[in-house]
Structures are given as structure tokens and as C-alpha cells.
Amino acid sequence: MAVHALWQRSVIPGFGLTLGITLSYLGLIVIIPLCVMFFKAADAGWAKFLAELTSPRTLAAFRVSFGIAFLAAFINAIFGFIVAWVIVRYDFPGRRFVDSLIDLPFALPTAVAGIALTSLYSVHGWLGAPLAAIGITAAFTPLGILIALVFVGLPFVVRTVEPVLLDFDRELEESAAMLGASRTSILFRVVFPPLLPALMTGFTLAFARAIGEYGSVIFIAGNIPGYSEIVPLLIVIKLEQFDYAGATVIATMMLVASFILLLAINLLQAWTRRRQGG
Amino acid sequence: MRLELKDLTKHFESTLVLDRINLDIREREFVGLLGPSGSGKTTLLRILAGLEFPDSGQVLIDERDALALPFEQRQIGFVFQHYALFNHMSVFENIAFGLKVRARRKRPSRREIEERVRRLLRLVQLKELENRFPMQLSGGQRQRVALARALAIDPKVLLLDEPFGALDAKVRVELRRSLRDIHDATGLTTVFVTHDQEEALDLADRVAVMNHGRIEQIGTPSEIYEEPQTPFVFDFLGRTNSFDCMIENGHVRLGDKVLAVEPGTPDGPAVAFVRPHDIVLLPVAKPQPTEDAMLPGTAVVRFISALGQRAAVELLYERKLVQVESSREKVAELGLHVGDRCTISLRLPRIYAKAHAERSAGAERPQRLRLRVRRRSRAA
Amino acid sequence: MVDLAPPADLVADDSARRIASPLPLTESFATRVALILVALFFLMVFLILPLVVVFAEALRQGIGAYGAALIEPNAVAAIELTLLTALIVVPLNAAFGIAAAWAITKFNFPGKNLLITLIDLPFSVSPVIGGMVFVLLFGAQGLFGPLLTAHGIKIVFAIPGIVIATLFVTLPFVARELIPLMQKQGTQQEEAALMLGASGWQTLWRVTLPNIKWSLLYGILLCNGRAIGEFGAVAVVSGHIIGLTNTMPLQVEVLYNDYAFAAAFAVASLLTLMALATLALKTWLEWRAGTPVARTRL
Numbered sequence: 010m011a012v013h014a015l016w017q018r019s020v021i022p023g024f025g026l027t028l029g030i031t032l033s034y035l036g037l038i039v040i041i042p043l044c045v046m047f048f049k050a051a052d053a054g055w056a057k058f059l060a061e062l063t064s065p066r067t068l069a070a071f072r073v074s075f076g077i078a079f080l081a082a083f084i085n086a087i088f089g090f091i092v093a094w095v096i097v098r099y100d101f102p103g104r105r106f107v108d109s110l111i112d113l114p115f116a117l118p119t120a121v122a123g124i125a126l127t128s129l130y131s132v133h134g135w136l137g138a139p140l141a142a143i144g145i146t147a148a149f150t151p152l153g154i155l156i157a158l159v160f161v162g163l164p165f166v167v168r169t170v171e172p173v174l175l176d177f178d179r180e181l182e183e184s185a186a187m188l189g190a191s192r193t194s195i196l197f198r199v200v201f202p203p204l205l206p207a208l209m210t211g212f213t214l215a216f217a218r219a220i221g222e223y224g225s226v227i228f229i230a231g232n233i234p235g236y237s238e239i240v241p242l243l244i245v246i247k248l249e250q251f252d253y254a255g256a257t258v259i260a261t262m263m264l265v266a267s268f269i270l271l272l273a274i275n276l277l278q279a280w281t282r283r284r285q286g287g
Numbered sequence: 288m289r290l291e292l293k294d295l296t297k298h299f300e301s302t303l304v305l306d307r308i309n310l311d312i313r314e315r316e317f318v319g320l321l322g323p324s325g326s327g328k329t330t331l332l333r334i335l336a337g338l339e340f341p342d343s344g345q346v347l348i349d350e351r352d353a354l355a356l357p358f359e360q361r362q363i364g365f366v367f368q369h370y371a372l373f374n375h376m377s378v379f380e381n382i383a384f385g386l387k388v389r390a391r392r393k394r395p396s397r398r399e400i401e402e403r404v405r406r407l408l409r410l411v412q413l414k415e416l417e418n419r420f421p422m423q424l425s426g427g428q429r430q431r432v433a434l435a436r437a438l439a440i441d442p443k444v445l446l447l448d449e450p451f452g453a454l455d456a457k458v459r460v461e462l463r464r465s466l467r468d469i470h471d472a473t474g475l476t477t478v479f480v481t482h483d484q485e486e487a488l489d490l491a492d493r494v495a496v497m498n499h500g501r502i503e504q505i506g507t508p509s510e511i512y513e514e515p516q517t518p519f520v521f522d523f524l525g526r527t528n529s530f531d532c533m534i535e536n537g538h539v540r541l542g543d544k545v546l547a548v549e550p551g552t553p554d555g556p557a558v559a560f561v562r563p564h565d566i567v568l569l570p571v572a573k574p575q576p577t578e579d580a581m582l583p584g585t586a587v588v589r590f591i592s593a594l595g596q597r598a599a600v601e602l603l604y605e606r607k608l609v610q611v612e613s614s615r616e617k618v619a620e621l622g623l624h625v626g627d628r629c630t631i632s633l634r635l636p637r638i639y640a641k642a643h644a645e646r647s648a649g650a651e652r653p654q655r656l657r658l659r660v661r662r663r664s665r666a667a
Numbered sequence: 668m669v670d671l672a673p674p675a676d677l678v679a680d681d682s683a684r685r686i687a688s689p690l691p692l693t694e695s696f697a698t699r700v701a702l703i704l705v706a707l708f709f710l711m712v713f714l715i716l717p718l719v720v721v722f723a724e725a726l727r728q729g730i731g732a733y734g735a736a737l738i739e740p741n742a743v744a745a746i747e748l749t750l751l752t753a754l755i756v757v758p759l760n761a762a763f764g765i766a767a768a769w770a771i772t773k774f775n776f777p778g779k780n781l782l783i784t785l786i787d788l789p790f791s792v793s794p795v796i797g798g799m800v801f802v803l804l805f806g807a808q809g810l811f812g813p814l815l816t817a818h819g820i821k822i823v824f825a826i827p828g829i830v831i832a833t834l835f836v837t838l839p840f841v842a843r844e845l846i847p848l849m850q851k852q853g854t855q856q857e858e859a860a861l862m863l864g865a866s867g868w869q870t871l872w873r874v875t876l877p878n879i880k881w882s883l884l885y886g887i888l889l890c891n892g893r894a895i896g897e898f899g900a901v902a903v904v905s906g907h908i909i910g911l912t913n914t915m916p917l918q919v920e921v922l923y924n925d926y927a928f929a930a931a932f933a934v935a936s937l938l939t940l941m942a943l944a945t946l947a948l949k950t951w952l953e954w955r956a957g958t959p960v961a962r963t964r965l
Contacts, residue, residue: 022867027770042800095706109950116942118896120916121935125717192691221793224898241795371859375877385863
């Protein structure tokens with residue numbers, strides 16, 4: 010029997026043109042530049058790779074970037090969920106206004122966020138002053154980084170959970186209630202589990218975004234190597250020193266580490282979803 | 288416009304969707320492609336339209352190779368199953384679309400376009416709705432807009448994909464009439480696809496019954512209804528009762544009669560198909576032999592539903608359910624109630640070889656036993 | 668015959684039933700209030716205060732100083748560069764988005780999912796890397812460095828570099844909005860148009876584009892917002908040459924690092940106003956389109 014074409018001839022015109030444009034544009038702007046980066050990193054040689062991998066400054070930067078990003082995403086998961094819940098389920102004055110404001114961290118330029126947060130949390134700032142009074146310094150410390158990353162990741166959890174919550178079938182709650190479950194029981198056994206995959210997706214997105222964040226962080230971070238220096242900043246510093254090899258190596262490490270983490274979270278998500286049947 | 292399909296074959300991924308289809312459609316003919324979903328009828332229609340391409344075979348329009356023709360030269364009007372109306376354009380603009388997009392030299396003047404559109408709106412009886420938008424129309428109205436839109440480009444052939452599928456029964460019947468009237472008025476060769484046998488038999492000059500990518504039978508509605516060539520066609524066109532029998536030497540014994548089968552039917556196990564209204568109910572005790580094939584033994588009445596003049600009787604005969612359409616008087620005459628016995632005889636059975644029956648029907652339809660509360664029929 | 672009347676002690680007293688709690692279909696009043704307050708507090712701290720502080724700091728030295736900061740030549744140059752970049756980048760990425768969405772949603776071919784993932788790539792990558800790759804390509808010590816210097820062409824540390832880096836970072840925005848929508852819409856209307864004799868371009872212009880109008884605008888809006896506000900990628904590529912290769916976000920950084928806080932916040936306030944306008948337009952578009960257009964994957 011004839012081998013069937015993988016590609017079905019289509020009556021709609023423009024395939025060649027649009028695919029050609031898409032591939033060339035994508036190739037020129039994204040693929041080729043990224044490939045060049047990987048080649049440069051490979052070019053650096055194993056010695057350089059290992060040197061960077063084990064350099065204390067690099068390791069510290071990774072600890073800072075990934076660790077704080079994880080914590081920030083976690084905080085966003087909790088509070089973002091509460092925000093989504095409150096917006097979808099309750100009614101209060103200003104609800105719509107608040108809902109449209111959620112995307113602010115996404116629309117606001119990162120540099121603006123950076124200086125605003127720094128101003129807010131510096132020792133004389135509106136929030137920094139009361140914190141200093143109880144002995145907590147936020148600006149120019151890892152805590153500042155955490156605050157900036159929470160800001161940046163805020164919309165992700167909210168916007169991922171909201172639609173699922175909106176579509177949630179109230180009849181599930183009603184049937185549980187009629188079977189005699191208490192409100193807490195209903196919340197934890199009936200409502201929350203189906204929302205878990207969406208929550209995890211939001212967490213993942215916030216996490217991924219926080220790992221690579223630059224502009225919002227560098228103003229408030231302090232940028233002390235080994236203490237409050239993030240990986241993107243390290244890359245920039247290497248570039249300024251013309252240590253292209255080092256920069257590409259660290260960038261590659263960052264991409265690989267992100268990829269592995271995201272893959273792990275996606276698998277966890279798929280497993281959760283399978284257990285719940287969707 | 289004459290359409291010829293020669294040896295048309297198409298695969299989709301690894302499934303055979305059309306299997307060497309041959310079909311000739313004459314000028315001004317109204318042809319129905321009838322079949323269950325998956326039979327390939329929509330694919331066939333789309334290949335005719337030029338929306339899909341066959342793996343092999345020829346499509347000839349007026350003896351010209353259609354597969355090489357670009358759309359403007361095919362002059363085919365197509366009505367999609369869900370109408371595909373342009374939601375952001377008014378009814379008028381939808382219908383005028385085909386005329387407005389023509390190349391400058393072929394494009395009619397604004398006035399001509401307006402006249403043509405309004406004439407079509409009158410034809411499909413939507414004159415007052417010309418400025419409405421598709422979202423504001425009912426299903427039947429949308430269908431008529433789709434039809435007018437297809438007719439606007441002055442096609443030589445009109446193709447319709449399940450034109451009434453999404454509509455209520457009452458609207459369906461009205462639109463059937465309209466479609467037939469339009470066909471008679473315009474004289475367009477028309478081909479439509481449907482899975483509703485009543486529709487096909489009602490509308491078409493000729494019907495092609497399709498199954499698993501093959502045309503099982505083509506003929507006029509009365510031809511295929513009264514002389515179904517294959518068990519699939521018989522079963523698809525109406526309700527079926529089947530009785531096992533054996534063909535020996537070109538003859539089959541059915542009850543008290545011996546019937547000759549069509550020449551060419553092989554000996555061996557066979558099945559007799561009978562319509563519910565072709566089964567006659569007779570009293571148990573020594574009934575008179577009739578022209579019909581009277582089956583041995585008796586059947587038990589399981590259910591009677593008397594609706595007006597007709598009575599639907601469900602019987603159990605040799606552990607198979609038999610559906611009979613009879614009349615109220617008959618049931619009363621026999622004094623039948625649930626649980627009673629009677630004799631059945633078969634009128635006009637069609638005999639098919641068992642292998643043929645199994646192959647073309649696919650899995651044998653399971654007999655559904657219906658749980659029903661036993662109740663006394665009101666026929667007495 | 669069984670007596671079906673319920674025993675007296677099971678029959679609920681009507682008055683008792685009214686006082687007893689209804690089905691637990693929502694949280695207690697106290698819980699709700701508490702949750703709302705927690706949510707509002709969280710948003711106040713993380714959203715509202717930063718917003719307010721931008722304007723407070725910008726106007727700290729009075730409105731006169733605020734105005735002066737904005738018409739200062741370097742600030743004006745930064746504004747012009749930002750707008751120029753957006754003007755180049757947004758139409759290009761919009762055209763790309765339409766072409767990519769057309770290719771992906773109207774046809775079937777192997778590797779479609781890979782293509783979609785690749786289009787999403789600039790999203791998942793740190794903006795710093797987005798700038799770095801172009802330094803690697805076009806920088807003085809980059810792949811094409813010697814070639815460019817020989818011809819006197821400057822990409823990195825000049826406007827072209829900024830444009831390309833912004834192009835990289837904002838590439839997915841329009842495509843990501845269009846692809847799911849066009850996948851849902853299918854090809855029926857395009858097929859209908861073709862059968863009526865329309866050419867490919869006529870179909871695109873008259874049938875497809877009107878159907879994707881709102882999502883297209885939404886994607887353009889997001890693309891524009893990001894193009895204006897991009898910092899990381901542009902910071903790497905621009906060289907911070909004041910008055911020449913500073914976009915508004917970079918100008919903010921430069922002013923801030925020079926302790927010209929009020930001026931920095933003045934420029935920042937302009938960016939914030941643009942961001943707020945983006946949010947307002949976004950809300951309006953969502954209302955216009957009827958359903959929330961906002962993507963779940965930001």
C-alpha cells in the first residue's frame with residue numbers, strides 16, 4: 010500500500026509563505042542566536058566549565074537565584090490563591106478594580122518596579138522604616154530579593170487559578186454538603202484537589218519567571234557576591250569583563266537547571282492530574 | 288454540469304476513507320449521498336468541491352479534469368454543515384461576498400450586485416433580514432443565508448453537507464420543500480450528504496447509499512427501498528427483523544415456503560430480512576396457510592404499544608426479539624395481550640448470504656432487551 | 668399497610684429549622700472577612716504601595732522639578748528611542764504572529780508542537796540572556812564583530828542592537844494570543860471564502876482578520892507594553908550611552924545610580940502611566956471581546 014504523506018495537501022493557500030516567514034524569522038532572531046550561545050559555551054572546554062561550575066561565587070549566585078525564586082513562588086502560591094479565591098468567590102467594593110490591577114507587575118517595566126520597591130523598603134522608606142524599627146533590614150539583602158520576586162510573580166498564580174475557579178462546578182460542593190460534610194472538609198477534600206494542578210502551573214510559571222528576573226531585583230538586592238548576587242547579574246558582570254566564555258557557561262547552566270526543574274514540576278503535575286482524572 | 292468520479296480512493300492517516308468510488312451524476316440531477324458517520328460521504332463531497340484531494344482517481348466536471356482547476360473555474364456552490372457564515376458581516380454582505388471578491392473585470396457593478404443579492408433574498412424568503420447579522424438569526428434562517436450565498440456566484444453545481452442536520456424537525460421539513468423548489472427553479476445539478484434516510488428518500492432523484500468508503504447501492508428512492516441489494520442498505524433504510532435460514536441449491540426454506548434466491552447468491556447459512564410492517568400476526572391455533580411464509584412454532588408477545596390506528600408489537604420468537612407493526616383492529620381481533628402467543632408469517636422477505644450480512648453490517652446490532660413493567664394492553 | 672408518618676421526635680420544629688445553619692456552601696462570615704482582608708493587605712503591600720511611591724517620589728521636589736526632569740534633553744532622547752523601538756518592533760512581531768498563527772492553525776504538518784515551543788522560547792529565557800546572545804553575535808569580540816567593525820556598522824551599543832534585543836524578547840506575544848483562538852475557530856470560514864472565489868489575501872483580510880480582531884489587539888497591546896518596558900535585554904546590549912542608546916528604563920537606571928532620585932522617578936512615573944493605560948485598555952478589550960481574553964499563561 011502507498012506510503013501516506015505526513016503532510017496532507019491543503020486547499021488553503023499560504024502554507025509555504027507563512028511557514029517560510031515563521032521559520033526564517035524565528036531562526037534569525039531566536040534559534041541561531043541561542044545556538045551560537047550554546048556553541049560558545051561548548052567551545053569553552055571542560056576545564057572552564059568545571060571551573061565555573063565549582064566557583065563559589067557562581068554556586069552562591071545559583072543558591073540565591075533558585076532558592077529565593079522558589080520561596081517567592083511558594084509565597085505567591087499561597088497568597089495568590091487567596092487573592093484568586095477572594096476575587097472569584099466573594100463580592101466586595103472595589104473587587105473589579107483590584108482584579109484589573111493584578112496584572113500590574115506584568116505591565117510595569119521591571120526597572121520601575123525595582124526602584125519603587127527599593128524606595129519603599131529602604132531604611133527611610135514607608136515600609137522599610139517600620140521594619141527597621143523591629144530590627145529587620147529589607148533593602149540590599151536577600152529579603153529584598155524575595156520581596157522583588159514576590160512582586161514579579163504575583164499575577165501568575167492568580168491568573169492561572171482564576172479561570173479554573175470560575176469554571177468550578179458548584180454542584181460538587183452542594184453534593185458534598187448534602188452528604189453531611191463540614192465546610193472545612195468540603196474545602197480541603199472537594200474544592201482544593203482539582204485546583205491543585207492549576208496552582209502548580211501558576212507556581213511553575215512564577216518560579217520560572219523569578220529565576221531569570223533582572224530589572225526588579227538589581228536595585229534592591231545589594232548585589233554582594235556570595236550573598237545577594239543573582240545569576241543574571243553575574244552573567245552581565247562576566248560580559249562586561251569580556252569573559253564571554255564564562256558568561257555563556259553560566260547561562261547554559263542556568264538554562265539546563267531551569268529546564269530540569271520545570272520538567273520535574275511538569276511531571277509532578279501530570280502525575281497529580283492523572284490521579285485525579287483530569 | 289455533469290460530474291464523474293472514477294476510482295476515487297482516499298486514505299486519512301492509516302484509515303481507508305474512500306475505496307475506489309465510481310459515480311456518475313447527470314445534469315440537473317438531485318443526488319443524495321446517504322450513509323452513517325464514517326462512511327466517507329462528507330469526504331466524497333469535499334473532494335467534489337475541491338476542498339480535499341484524493342490519493343488516486345479522477346474527478347471530471349463536464350469531462351474536464353477538475354482536480355487541476357482552481358476554485359474560480361470550478362463554479363461550485365458549497366453549503367457547509369454549520370453554514371460557516373461570516374459572523375462580522377451582515378446577511379447582505381455575506382451573500383454579496385462571492386461577487387465582491389471577483390477580479391475587477393469580472394466584478395458586476397454595485398447596482399448589479401444589489402439586485403442580485405435582493406433577488407436571492409426573495410428566493411430564500413429572507414428579504415426583511417438583509418441587514419441582520421448571523422448571530423441574530425435562527426438556525427433555519429442561517430441555512431437559507433448560506434444557500435443564497437452559495438447561489439450568488441452562479442454555480443453550475445450545488446453541494447450541501449448535511450444541510451438540515453442542526454435544525455428542528457419542523458424547520459427541517461419546511462426547508463426540504465424550499466430546497467426542492469429551488470432546485471426545480473434553477474435546474475442546478477445538486478448533491479447533498481445526509482445520514483437521515485427519510486430526508487434522502489424524500490428529496491433525491493437518486494440516492495447513493497455509502498458504507499465504509501464504498502457505495503453499496505445507487506438508485507431511485509423506490510428502487511433502493513423496495514429492492515435493497517445488500518443487507519446494509521436494507522438495514523439502514525428502515526427497521527429490520529432478521530431470521531436465520533439456509534440456502535441449499537439456490538433455494539431457501541423459510542417457514543412453510545420454499546423461496547428462490549437471487550442467482551449468484553452462494554449456498555450456505557443465510558439471513559432473511561423483513562420490515563416490521565411486513566410481518567403478519569396470526570392466531571396460534573391451526574391458522575390457514577397464506578401466500579406468506581409462515582414460521583413454525585409460536586411467538587410470545589412481550590410488549591404492545593397502541594398509538595392511534597397503529598400498534599407496535601414486540602414478540603419473542605426463538606429467543607430473538609421481533610418488532611411488528613400492525614393495526615389496532617388486528618391486535619384486537621386476535622385478542623392479543625402481553626404474554627399471549629401467536630403465529631407469525633413473513634411477507635416480502637429479502638434473503639442475503641450470512642457472510643454478506645456480517646461483512647457489510649459490521650458488528651451485528653445487539654438485541655436490546657427492554658425492561659418494562661408488564662401491563663395489560665388496552666387493545667381489548 | 669405501613670404507617671409512613673414520621674415519628675414525632677424526628678419532625679423538625681419549623682422554628683428550629685430556621686435558626687439552624689443552612690448547608691455549608693460558603694465560609695463563615697468571619698472567615699470571609701478575614702480572607703478578604705488578608706488578600707487586600709497582600710495586594711496593598713505588593714501592588715498599591717509601589718505604585719503610589721513612584722508618584723510620591725517623582726513629585727517630591729515639586730511639580731516644577733517634575734516637569735523639568737521630563738523635558739531634559741537626555742530624557743527626551745530616551746523617550747524618543749523607546750517609542751522608536753516600539754514602533755519598529757510591534758508591527759514586525761505582529762506580522763510574525765499572524766504568519767505563524769496562520770501556518771500553525773490552518774495546516775497540519777509534523778513538528779507543529781516543537782514549533783510552538785520554540786516560539787515560546789524567549790518567554791522562558793532570562794532577558795539578560797536575550798541581550799547576551801546578540802552581544803555574542805555582534806559585539807566587538809563576537810562572531811560577526813570583526814566583519815561589522817570593518818564596515819563601520821555598529822549593532823551592539825547602538826540602536827539596531829536595542830531593536831533586535833527587544834524583538835527577541837517580545838517575539839511570542841502576538842503569536843501566543845492568536846494561536847489558541849485560531850485553533851478554536853478552525854478553517855471553515857476560510858474554506859467558505861475560498862469556495863466563493865476569494866484569493867488567499869482577500870480571505871485573510873476580509874474573513875480571518877476580522878475574526879481575530881480582539882485577540883490581535885490584545886497581543887499587540889502586550890507586545891507594546893513589554894517593548895517599552897524591557898530592561899534586562901536592552902541593558903546588556905545598549906552600553907548605556909546617555910542621550911544615544913538609553914531607552915526610558917535605562918535612563919531610569921542611570922539617573923537612579925547617579926542619585927538623581929526625583930528625576931529617575933519622574934521618568935519612571937511616565938512609564939507607570941503607560942503601564943496603567945495598558946491595563947485600562949486591556950480591561951476594555953476584555954469587556955469588548957465578551958470573554959476574558961487574558962491568557963492563563965502569562
